[in-house]
Amino acid sequence: MGDAEDRAPAGTVAVAHGAFNVLGGLWPLLHLRSFEWVSGPKADTWLQMTTGGLLVSSGVAQLAAARTSQGRAHVRRVGLGPPSPC
Numbered sequence: 001m002g003d004a005e006d007r008a009p010a011g012t013v014a015v016a017h018g019a020f021n022v023l024g025g026l027w028p029l030l031h032l033r034s035f036e037w038v039s040g041p042k043a044d045t046w047l048q049m050t051t052g053g054l055l056v057s058s059g060v061a062q063l064a065a066a067r068t069s070q071g072r073a074h075v076r077r078v079g080l081g082p083p084s085p086c
Contacts, residue, residue, distance in 0.1 A: 011066050014075040018062030025055025 028035040028048045035048070042048055061078050065071030 014062055014066035014071075018059045018066060018075070021055045021059030021062065023059075025052040025057075025059060028052040029056070 029052045032045065032048065036042060058078050062075045065074040065078070
């Protein structure tokens with residue numbers, strides 16, 4: 001493994017993960033047909049919408065907290081628990 005200098009700064013990773021969660025959560029909310037085309041048909045539309053909403057809210061929390069040193073610890077805790085977008 002590389003040195004600590006090779007790794008991305010924690011703030012950058014937090015922002016990237018938060019943005020991924022926001023985009024992944026918005027996708028089924030904004031265009032369900034393309035989401036199901038890529039991930040396969042789902043029986044429960046409400047579950048996709050709920051999961052999308054949870055991803056958006058955790059992503060927004062990560063993006064908001066990523067700028068401060070205490071916020072980075074919060075971002076790590078939030079990043080451990082969000083559901084998968086598929």
